[in-house]
Amino acid sequence: MCSTADDGRHRTGTPGRAGATDVEGTTKVHAAGPIRSVGNGRYVLRSPLGEGGMASVYRADDLVLGRTVAVKTLHADLARDPSFRERFRREARAVAALGHTNIVAVHDSGEDTDDDGDVVPYIVMEYVRGGSVRQLLRARADGTGREALPLDRALALTAAVLDALDHSHRNGLIHRDIKPANVMVTEDGTVKVMDFGIARALQSDATAMTRTGTVLGTPQYLSPEQALGRPADARSDLYSVGCMLYELVTGSVPFDGESTMSVLYQHVQQPAPTPSTTRPELPPALDAVVARALHKDPQQRHRSAGEMAAELRRIATGEPPAGEGDRRCGPELPPHHAVTVTAETVAVAPPGAGESGPAGAGAADAGAADADAGVRVRVRRNAPRRGPLPLVAIPAVAVLLAAGAFGVPHLFGSAPRTPDPRATGAYAGCDPASVPGSEHNPPSFTGMSPAEARTCAGIAGLTLDQKEARGTRQDKDTVTRQEPEASRTVRPGGTVTVWVSTGGDPRATGDLEKCEVEERHGKVSVPWLQGLSAADARVCADIARLAVEDAGPLQDPLTPAGRIARQEPRSQDVSTGSTVKVWTSSGGDPRAVGPLGGCDLYATAEQPEAPFLQLKSTADARLCAEIARVRLEEHTVPDALWPAGQVVRQEPASGTRITPGGTIEVWISSGSP
Incomplete structure (x- = not known):
């Protein structure tokens, strides 16, 4: 989830975020209202962490488990679309199942209603204290404005991000918006990737519902295939990681410009610079890894995030990357269809609307660097041209990108296939527009009826294998999932299996x-x-x-x-x-009343906290400790202020996390010396 031309560098943020991203696209942070709680009152919203074009993020209290969480609520304009809400819920469930050290955890999701009766979809995430990598870079900026990290730290940080992506890719989830603002470093140094699945939900929405060729993402970190409106896959994430790694070690992004169009053009057409050009002391092995990650052809990039992470760790130990060879530059792109991109069809977040918030988490804290805070480009295919055309600047009316601009049928083929005449309207995203004989991404069939899916498969030149799906909340007779997914590749004439809902359990209300x-x-x-x-x-x-x-x-x-x-x-x-x-x-301890109120609050919690013992009498302190299921270690100390027998100090202090059944030291006044 990348912002406008500067990745939201004019952002505001506060430390201590909650499972979220730097809200990219943030212009201001509102107080916690029109809704004060979600989950039938379980999650009470306390303070705003950030706001983006897609959602707002709040620090919240989980009244059931007694913990602090981050809650992201979807904006009302998106929440009104039932299809989008369903995708939003489905993605939340998928991300919740990831369970990886380097991914901000999703605890819960659902829908509630605000004071006006409008539906408010929400996601509950872990609250993580720390800061984003964007904030880390900004804090290291020298007098020239260059923001770079030491090589060893940049390699370790990027490898951790790749570990998270390797896990998510193996589970079928693509991030689609990797950038410094979406990566957190906690107070203990743990790297956390935020906003998994949100960008994918938006992309699926644009592809499967509107079929307009919308491109979502942050220009500085967008892969060529995303800029061209093609489906993203795992290798698109690796390209974004390559952009981020380049920035971590040099202090600047590999492609930048005065306008969004110029940045996207460079991603598609211009060879990537090498890090050592900016910092000559960087090793050639790093240049090789970055060049491979930033290859225009996805097939030439690393085969997986795990493979790229292994290469970075070899560099960190002084070993050369495997198969370094001479893969430093990719082949030039062939001529494609030219595309007209009008000013009316380009929507970019305003400068400074790029982020927000605290530093903390994967999808909540700084308010979710939402993918929609980036750029949306609607493309129109024109007639093919025989040669490459230069970038022509026409003031605020039209930008003509040629020979590798937007909407080309295929990035790396030679002879474009004739578009299927049926590929219009709802079926515009079904035509693979690929070179005959090459692999391509299958269309996204999710949300289609069986008849629509068969028509779409026919346009894509694929065979459809239909099966039934049980236990889904999707509407009856709609496709709920497919294999291979739209992020994978399939050979022409290959088979895609789709699961169609048989309807829901009537009790599931x-x-x-x-x-x-x-x-x-x-x-x-x-x-x-x-x-x-x-x-x-x-x-x-x-x-x-x-x-x-x-x-x-x-x-x-x-x-x-x-x-x-x-x-x-x-x-x-x-x-x-x-x-x-x-x-x-069984409820609380019946003894926890009056001066002992709250002693049982965390007695059976998995991560209990020390009860408040100060100012209690010795007898009350002992009983409170018994209720809290902790042990007391008592000391006496003369004190002229407090009467004999009263607790004047405790260690650890109340509210401090302790081990179950742990020991609390208390100092009890023995009266005046």
């Missing part, structure tokens, strides 16, 4: 709506049972084709008695028919 999960290869994602009544939890598990085992009562003052306080496993994929263990809340 209200609080049980999220219980209906899709079965994939004999596995389902465990629904969130916590907060449900024991009876509803059993129904929810049955809807998801899972069993429930009652593990007994659990004291939990944060969860009303009779409702599920804990579950194992949580949100992960398990085999159909698996058993989920649940613990039912």
Whole structure:
């Protein structure tokens, strides 16, 4: 999720973000309202972290689990589109299942209503304290304005980003907007990639719904195929990583210009510069890796994010990258169709509208560097030309990009295929426009009816294998998923398998709506049972084709008695028919009242906090510790201010995270010396 021509360099931010990105496209941050809470009151919005063109992000309190989270709420104009909301929910579920150290975790998602009765889709993410790489670069800027990192740190940071991408790519998710503003470094140095899936949701929306050839992303980090309106795949992310790595080690992006069009033109047409041109002390091996990542032809880039990460780690240890060879420059692009891009069809976020927020998380904190905060370009194909044309600047009316500009049928072929006359309107994205005999990305069939999918497959020259899908919230008789996905490649005449919804479980309504999960290869994602009544939890598990085992009562003052306080496993994929263990809340400790109120607040939490013991009598402090399930180590100290028998100090302080059953030291006044 990259901003306008400067990647949102005129942004504002505050430390301590929450699972979000630097809200790219931010012009101001609003207070937390028209809605004050989501999740039926579970997540109370406390303060804004940022705002982008697509969503607003808030720091929030999770009243069920007693933790701080980041909540992203979709803007009303996008929320009114049911198809987009469904894609938004589906992507949130997919990202929640990733579970990787270097990816900001998604805890929950759903829909609520604001005071006006409008639907408010939301995503709940972990709240991570730290700063974005953009902020890190800005803090290191020298007197010349150059923002660069030491080579070892840049390599380690980029390798961590690639680890996250390797995991997401293996799970079928493409980021589509890798850039410094979407990468966080926490207070302990952990790298976190934010906003997974959001850019993909937008791209799917543009491709499968509007079919207008919309291009989404940040110009400085956009791959040539994205600039040309072609589907992005895993190698598109690697190109963006190459742009970011170049910036980390040199302090400037490889392609920049005074306008969005000039930047996109350079990505498509101009050879990438080498880092050592700016910093001669950088090793040739780094030049080779960057050149391969920035190759115009996706086929010539690294085969996977894991492969690129391994090469960077070899460079860090002084070893040459594997297969370095002479892959420093790619072949020149052949002539293509020229394209007219009018000023009316280009929408770019205004300068300074690029970011926001705290430093913290993968999709929440700084408010989500939304993909829509970048650039959207609608392209129109014109008649083919026989030779390359120069970039012609026509003031604010039209920009003619030739020989490798927008909307070309294929980046690297020689003889463009004749467009299918049926590829118009809703089917405009079905024509692969590829060179005969070459592999290409299949269309996105998601959301189509079976008839529409068959027509689209016919235009793409593909065979469709239709299967039924159970346990999906998609409308009946619509495609819910496909293999290979639109991010993969398929040979001409190949087969794409699509799953069509057979309709939903009639019980999956209200609080049980999220219980209906899709079965994939004999596995389902465990629904969130916590907060449900024991009876509803059993129904929810049955809807998801899972069993429930009652593990007994659990004291939990944060969860009303009779409702599920804990579950194992949580949100992960398990085999159909698996058993989920649940613990039912028995409420709080009945002794935790009056001066002992709050002593049971974190007694059974997985990460308990020290209770407040200061100013309590020795007897109350001991009972509070017993309720909190911690041990006391008592010391006496003379004190002229506090009466004998009263706690005057404690270590660790109240609110500090402690290990379950840990020890708290207290100093008790023995009276005046």
